[in-house]
Amino acid sequence: MLSKLFRHEARQKSEHSKRLYAQFEILYTLVDFLAAAFFIVGSVFFFYESLMIAGTWFFLFGSFLFAAKPTIRLVREVKLYRLGDDEDLAARLDR
Template sequence: MTVDVLVDGETASSWDLYQSEKLKKETIVAIFSHENPPKSPRDVRIYAAFELLYTGLDVGASIMFLTGSILFFSGSTMTAGTVCFLVGSLFFLAKPVSRFIRELIFTRTNTGIQELADRATPGLRER
């Protein structure tokens, strides 16, 4: 069942609004998707460098959490273990931040936001 609603002076069905909101969400997700391949050799190098960074951050976080867990067994090293947990958490934080930076680099270098949006949702054009 659909319900007609008034949006910006025009009638739209609730289904149309749902599809529109769903498309917006899919566009945002698709911009950060692995399905959007790098276009130029420079993009490939940037992508590879960031993949190495992600792996380093994951390994660093894992080592810090393992070390923190071992240090937590003794009361005299508990503070050092807590510091290791904190540093490991910072590694985990750095990964999504670096992913966002990578996407900003791709956006600024050769594609632009509109092209990213067009790649993410073929056929979608401004109304």
């Protein structure tokens, strides 16, 4: 299975796979943008002692968003893989 993940062909197999790929790319970009925004706000907050605790929370949330990015990519690739290999997956489930 791992050799078939992250293959470009899976992204273009059908209209459904193209749409799924595009949706995950939008989600990935949104998470990337939000993580960057959280880090920028956290950085600005660190200039003010009264906002340092809030800044720390922004850094923490930004870190979680950055950690979500590889998860989003992996989920996308597994879904694309499953779209292209339904028969193979069904055969493995019957064993």
